[in-house]
Amino acid sequence: MLLELDRVSFRYRGRSEWSLRDISLQVEAGEFVTLVGTNGSGKSTLLRLLNGLIPHFYEGELQGSIRVAGLNPQEQPVHQLFGRVALLSQNPQAQLFSATVRQELAFGLESLALPRPEIEARLAEVAAYFDLGALLSAKPDELSGGEQQRVLVAAMAALRPAVLALDEPFAMLDYAEIRRVSRELERLNQAGTTMLVAEQRLGPATGLLKEGRRCLLLENGRLVADGPAGPIFGNAAATRLLPPLPALFERSGRTQRPLDLEKAVEVCLEDKLVLESQPDFRAAGSIGGPLIDLKEVSLQPGQAVQPALNGVNLTLHRAEVVALLGRNGAGKSTLARHLVGLQAQQSGESRFDGQEIYQGKRAWWGRKAFKKSTLKAGRAGMLYQNPGLQLFLPTVQAELDFGRNLLKRGKQSWLRELIERLELAGLLDRNPFTLSGGEKKRVALACVLATEPELVALDEPTAGLDYRHAQTVTGLLGDTAGRGGTVLLITHDLELAANVAPRWLILDYKRLAHTLTAGNLQDRVALLEDSGLEPPTSAYLAGRLGQRYSGGPTRLVESSDSTIKPLRKPLSGLDSPC
Amino acid sequence: MLVTRQTRFDPRTTVVITLSALVAVLLVNDSLKLGLVLFICAFMMGKTGKLAMWLNYCRLLLPLIVLLLLIGAIGGELAAAGQSVLKILTLGSLAFWFFQAVPPEELAFALMKWRLPFGVAFVIAYSLRYVELIRREWKTVREVQQLRGLVLKGRGWWHLPDLLGLMLVQVFRLGDELAEALETRGFSTPARTSPFTFRLALRDYLLMLVGILAAVVFCLFNLKF
Structure with missing residues (x-):
């Protein structure tokens, strides 16, 4: 047995609650194990036990016994274990510390004190294996999220560990990057490396949930299920974590919850199930007049030489939810920053409620002209991906009042509603620094929405939230539009986009490549995939069942007639949709 | 070779030369000579295509320079303040050159x-x-x-x-x-x-010697005249 945990419990120093409680499990060499669980369920803690980070780096009270590749991590220092158990933590940016990719890959090998020729041979091997040859001289912080993640996986693989443990490796990747990293993890596993992957994104592209794949389900530090994914996700305990496809079957009241698209099609045909869309999008007539109008706008962020976006023409209306989509680095955040008054354009014309958003001004020394936002504070708001950068006051209540008092905007009744719906009442006296990631996200969102900006840009508002809170946020987006606000939703989650946004803007190749409106999404699967996006599960299923899918919440209902005409071929290049 | 040395000389050579130059500049109190060193620095930056970067870097020293001149003006020691400004710019330029030369x-x-x-x-x-x-x-x-x-x-x-x-x-x-x-x-x-294999070669020792001697001569010249 490669890994053995026997009645292991752990709590971090200074904390009263246990992060792991009574965990017993065994993993054989060559297995691929997926760890699932909500925020704070103990996934990261479990992985840290394996290479000795707990208790040598993270101190606390540890009970039970652990054996990893014949060694006891409690007795061995981390530097004696890292070559056997390689652990990749969250946030790749913070883990890339070298000046070049070459040095990044070599660091671990140098720590193993391998002779120089051996290091060079291994570097050449992983560079070829992970197709990193062209990136060896590149600076790691200039790579895309997917490339950074590949470099880190390669750096770990170069150590030739017996176990490769990865903590949320797909968290910041787009669809194309997820598929690539996923393929590489499968290859490493097939080559004999034991894989343990903790992840919250469990969509088809990750390939983490297959009917027979071993899954460990953690809840509040306890291992509540251990076995093949199919039965685990057929159980009510896993409801909060269901990926989109089984979630569709679950909310349709079906007992069978297939993880695999082929299986789902089979079940639909057998049980004569058809998709029924319940689009609750605001009718076109209720969308207000234009708020934002962009004509031939080009944007060039910071000191970049190349423009991020060229010739963007765009109109956003009041009381509208619009999804802004595209692969990593497509310019979504740059465009959002432009719209809220933080990033002037290089050329073109941008208007907010008929007024130019930026006006040229000459610097006092008279030489350089620059453009400054004319947008009055409070008219536009933005939720950033990292809510930790937004909260700085001593209590949550002070945070919620801060913007409203400063900007003199937002009704008290709306704030009360936000507090209630986002379940913040119990957090009002807490210091924001002590909140979990999901709690910070909810507080930050409430702060942004409380001032009732005319335009609100939300960058991945549901990332890091569990299913219930994600549903609340989805509802709030619609209600914000209902109150007359324009919502620009930036996301990789097309399930979310399909549920709330009737119009999708897709950025690709430095331009606004496509504008899709609700309707016939089943025919757009290939277009979405080509744009680096993972189509909503319902679009896949509708396409396979020969049905129409226009977006909006969907469920399966029994059909009285036999009009289901399934397509025989898969719709897309997705190799193994779950 | 996947891991190689990037610079021509051993970094320790550059350290010794820069330290010698810094000591020399610290000991010199003649505005003309400091200006000459600064001019040479600017010329070298221009030759190596780093002039814009260097000017940008010098901008960071602007608040300190303004403060020094202000104090000099208030205390009636504008000439001394000017000399300090030149010294700061020269020291800053040497440091800039050093970090550009050695990763x-x-x-x-x-x-x-x-x-x-x-x-x-x-x-x-x-x-x-x-x-x-x-x-x-x-x-x-x-x-x-x-x-x-x-x-x-x-x-x-x-x-x-x-x-x-x-x-x-x-x-x-x-x-x-x-x-x-x-x-x-x-x-x-x-x-x-x-990750690197460094060895001080004869040319490194010679360059260090020349650097140290140049600094000593520069200082002696300044102290004597």
């Missing part, structure tokens, strides 16, 4: 040959990257607060300590994540292979 990671690992502990060498080699990361986070913090109506102007300055507190938390978070990443790749291992 920090090469410098750090070369200094390990002079018994510098790996931990210290690592800080020299890699801390600059984190300065950029923190700078980016600070920019985002200011943007986020600007959208909430807080601009660091006028009464907005009262919130500066709060924002700096927030940044401090971010810096600690980054530090923790980095430390964990390092530990998982064997940072604490007692023996490791150096």
